[in-house]
Amino acid sequence: MSDAIDTSGAAANGFEPRITAFVCNWCTYTGADLAGTSRLHMASNVRIIRLPCTGRIDPLFIIKAFERGADGVIVSGCHPADCHYTTGNYHARRRFAVFHDIMEFIGVDPRRMTFSWVSASEGAKWRDVVNEAVTNVRALGPFDAYRALAPEDAGVATPAGPAAEVATPAATAKAEAS
Amino acid sequence: MNELRELARTLLTDGTVRVIIGWEAARRGARPVFVTDPADTDKLIFDTRCVHNLVTYLNPRRDNVAELGKIGLVVKGCDAKAVAGLLREAQLTRDDIVLIGVRCGGVLEEAELPEAVALSSENVAPRCYGCDNREPKLVDHLLGEAQPDPPRPIMTIDERVAALDARPLEERWAFWTEQFSKCVRCYACRQVCPLCVCERCVAEKSRPQWIESSAHPRGNMSWNITRALHLAGRCVDCGECERFCPVGIPLSLVNRKLQQIVAERYDYTVSDDPENPAPIGDYRLDDKQEFIK
Amino acid sequence: MSRIGVFVCHCGENIARTVDCAAVAEALKDHPGVAVAEDYKYMCSDPGQALVKKAIEDNNLTGVVIAACSPHMHEKTFRRACDQAGLNKFMCEMANVREHCSWIHEDRGEATDKAIDITRTIVEKVKHNRPLESIHIPVTKRALVIGGGIAGIQAALDIADGGHEVVLIEKEASIGGHMSQLSETFPTLDCSQCILTPRMVEAYQHPNIKLHTWSEVEKVEGYIGNFEVTIRKKARSVDEDLCNGCGDCQAACPAKRIPSEFEAGLGKRTAIYVPFPQAVPNIPVLDRENCTLFKGRRKGLAKDVCGKCKEACLKAAIDFDTEDTFVTEAVGAIVVATGFKLYDIGREQPEGLKGYGEYGYGEVPDVIDGLQFERLASASGPTEGAILRPSDGKEPKTVVFVHCVGSRDPEKGISYCSKICCMYNAKHAMLYKHKVHDGRAIAFYMDIRAAGKGYDEFSRRAIEEDGAEYVRGRVSRIFREGDKVKVWGYDTLSGEQVVIDADMVVLATAMRPQDGIRELAQKLSVSTDEHGFINEAHPKLRPVETNTAGVFVAGACQAPRDIPDAVAMASATGAKVLGLFSADELEREPAVAVVDENTCIGCMRCELVCPYGAIEQREICAVDGHVCGQVAYVNPGVCQGCGTCQAVCLSKSVELQTFTDEQIFSEINALAYWE
């Protein structure tokens, strides 16, 4: 798929999804670098958070991302047998399998959670994973179902308006103070 | 029953153990009892009202129990699985406890009765149906005569899970958000769980505060998912969390779903064999990964 | 409150073309905790770095965020700059707005917004960065080399010449390995013994090399720079100090019919023996399995039935009651060079392999493998170099050489190419033709793989000058008929079936790793591939390292290797080890996990998932000193920083420095700013 489609899709319905990506440093992050050096254009909806290994990724990250207004998440790392730390991704695979299944049971559309293996040499695959995730989540619409869980006072529920702007720095400041 | 009392008496008198933790009859059904005096062993009972999983008292964090000295514990099959869980996670030393296993034919769902009653498909605890460990193996003594299979409840947990699974995503989401929104974050589910033995629960970690502590739907969702995930491949299906939940969240459905997941993906069923490694923390090169692109 | 400096790089036009860098700086200026935000054309240039340093000093910044290229590109550069400006280098992070933004988007607005997000996310992370110090690990400047073949010898010599002590251990009675069994070596046809023996002696006499033969690795503890290795010295029954290698014991030994391992079963040896005349050390071992005296003892006979060797020994060096002894050696690096064994293709096969019963190996005496032919061709061999077939000692007039027996045959369980067979088959054909001028050498091959200096010329010479007949095709069946060995094959070029009445058949059987390699790998916690070869850390860029820091690999235990390869690898490990020993301390990034002993309950789930065995259980004591619990402990020397332990920790009691929960938490939160 090409980003042309995305923009047209964007035009179709005004909604642009926000997607948080948790990727491992050695394969997918480097693969995304390669996509850059190869100038592979892709949708701009994804924000990458770099981690050493998929083994480091805790389901809580994903839950938190949803809480903070992400419409979808991507989790990506080294292919089996390619893990820089030899077995981190195998353990991650089990953790995510269980998480994926239970979330689906609870009623979260699995298309909001993209899991993939993208190696350092698969810039193009990363492009496709990103575009595909964006198209899927765009089709699903905003994750209001999750945001609706937010307590009235917290500002993050609605696509971050000024409320968020004040709420979150305060929060972070508190975190530091404590 | 006499068998149990006899054994308890000898264990206490010959000093093998300092305390026997079992069940006693009380006005409103059975309740846990700590017997330290051989004379009191006649208090001990075991019948269909003995639903409590006493293994929760073995939690090393409960040092007030530890202070009593070496423990003799009465366990049903499901309880024995919990003991195995604690051994698996180095929370116990086998030699520090004496396990008195009782052959179990299932327990009541509503156990708060003055008298024990026979099990029927109306009153049986659904989780007992199809129990694979009605004669605990991981025990020092096994008491009671062989029991018949528990009756089939009107609707088994698997059927309820299946029914829920059959409904569309939105309805499932609606169902669970409604259930979880009832949660008052009393953490009874955690306190009673024989395997929730952390010194400091992740829910109480404040830097960072992964799980919002106030009882609103978002924090509750996060807490309940996390609780469930932490028990993936560990839950022994003793049903205590659901029984204790003051607002009646059907936690057994989530727990059972997790059991089905690990069974289906890693063909793992929790047993009372501590040598049998838990599925999370283990892996196979050919684990299913159909959900990964 | 943090005082963070944000520096947005234009990277010439690379970023600025699609990202409005000034706008990014502007947007971050008022972000809580940001003290200064600037943009500049080339941040990595000297003036760019100077600008960062100056800002650190002027605003005494507590953290720095460089919004530029990928951290894989310039993180080191800017951390160094910060360090020079007196800011702990781990307080500096990069926001990747080039590879992950400007280069992959066209719309300037979108790209700029995203760049702001990315930068803000990293700013939030840096707020929770902590000043860290690199970890320093002392290095024991001694090396252990496992395996005394050519690779092991070379590695030992290189390290020893570099001025460091080497412990070289060999499981056989003598060093030398397979190379000492070879007759001549390709592509030069120089005598193997003649080039190897000097090296063996050099290794033996080298002041820096401590040799343990008849010994094996029992236990390995510790980590890079600090290994403690327990070595089992198998009972030799001969005192290595007293023995002068006169050989009288061998002469006296009545058990003379034991198949010699060195002669690949074609020759015989005694029960007390030196594997071969040039053995190093020239000290015999007593093979208790086959010794008459020990057989008697095993039967439980009251008095010893033999003892002739002991009587013959004038130095009283022989003692029948010695037992295995253990020595521990402290070393800083380990080189694995355990070499290969040949695929025994008989009917009985180990794990997952199938034999070639249809080739009659082990049943038809005149069907032999490559090593056996080496012994036949060797001047020091059982036939003094005359090519005589095992069954009746006649000179074979037709010899068939079969390539790829086992190799490249997934059906039989081995998919890889053994690399050396094409060459040694050509060599065998030549040696045979040089010795039996009127003989026919026929080789069945799949294709000829002679890549290497002078290799193709060599195999062509076998065909063109020495007249070896090469048939492209496989052999389906080999069996005995009268005093002939029938070979049924297929010539894929002519499409004809080929039936040959041979006098002898030489099978180029596949190279496999030595027995016990998996157990050894486990002791060293290095991984092996599905065939049992040791895995290198990276197939291209780290070919002689393993995934365990401080353990290196050389020669045919990593993959089929010929002598030049093995020696090259060995010298490479030498260089690696000397590099490791060049400093008194190892410096490592502090990206390691740390356990919070207040909340850890020692359930050891982390230990289960740690790929490096870096985690162990420890007792902790209360102030009054009594043990009050078990907790996990992460050995910073071994931890590689994957963080898998943290993800499985139920109570979040382990924290991976440089990727802490708080850092990630704030990154996720920062993204809630999106609009």
Place this chain on the structure above:
Amino acid sequence: MTDVAYYPGCSLHGTSREFDESLRAVAAELGIGLAEIADWSCCGASSGHTTDHLLGVALPARNLALAEAQGFDTVLAPCAACYNRLSAARLAIATEDGLAERIPDVLGRPFANSVEVHNAVELLRDASATIEQKVAVAVAPNPLKGVKLAAYYGCLLVRPFEVCGYDDPEQPTSMDDVIEACGADAVDWDMKVECCGGAFSVSRTASVLRLGRAIIENARSHSAEAIIVACPLCHSNLDLRQKAMARRGEEPLPILFVTEMVGLALGLAPADLGMSRHFVDTAPFMTRLVKQAAERVVAEKLAKEEAAAKAAARAEKQKVSA
């Protein structure tokens, strides 16, 4: 194992009735129920699949479909060619794109490709434990005890590997296991899986003679007293053409079906095993075997008595000395 669907194929109703008879007799002994597939038809070997691939798949598939419909999960196809065709069809349908969808239309009946196909050797190998027990308790002395037999597999029983797959294609051992289970010695020889000329028996007799001779001579040179086969074609080629193959003065080598051998071991009468139908007369062979067996029994008996006597004598001596 209880009932299996039995697919005799044309040969077992024609040229190789002894294979059919002996199989039924042995199965009965081993408590294996054989239910002949109702309305079975030719599997097409070996002309079907050489003319048209779909035909070559559909013909066997029809019979598998029948077995399925008649409620079986296993089909026994003793004839190596039938076995090979049925198995090949299964594999094709399981692996080739769209074939599984297409076949039911072609057959005009539902087909789930759910039945497994076994040959006689497989069947007997799986039953070898039972065979061993029964042989042990048989009243009549086992005529095969210690007799040297060569297991001959030929081509279609074990190859191609992906089709058959129950044994090593180059060094099969399943039939040898059955031989050992019968108390006989399986000789180690070289022509286990060489071709006997198969269907060219008539069209290219010369080649068949050459190939067959090589096989029989090799078996003989490894001191085999008979060759055991599990394929009608192999049997007829080796049995029917042996007169022509045999070099001057050589005793012809009996060719037995694996089922006949098991029958003999189980103490069944040669006549009930159809052994009278062979071209190489099996009578002399059988009389020799029976004679040997009888002698063996007598010898064993004598040995026992002698031993007993010796023991008694020794006991006496000790009494005296005591």
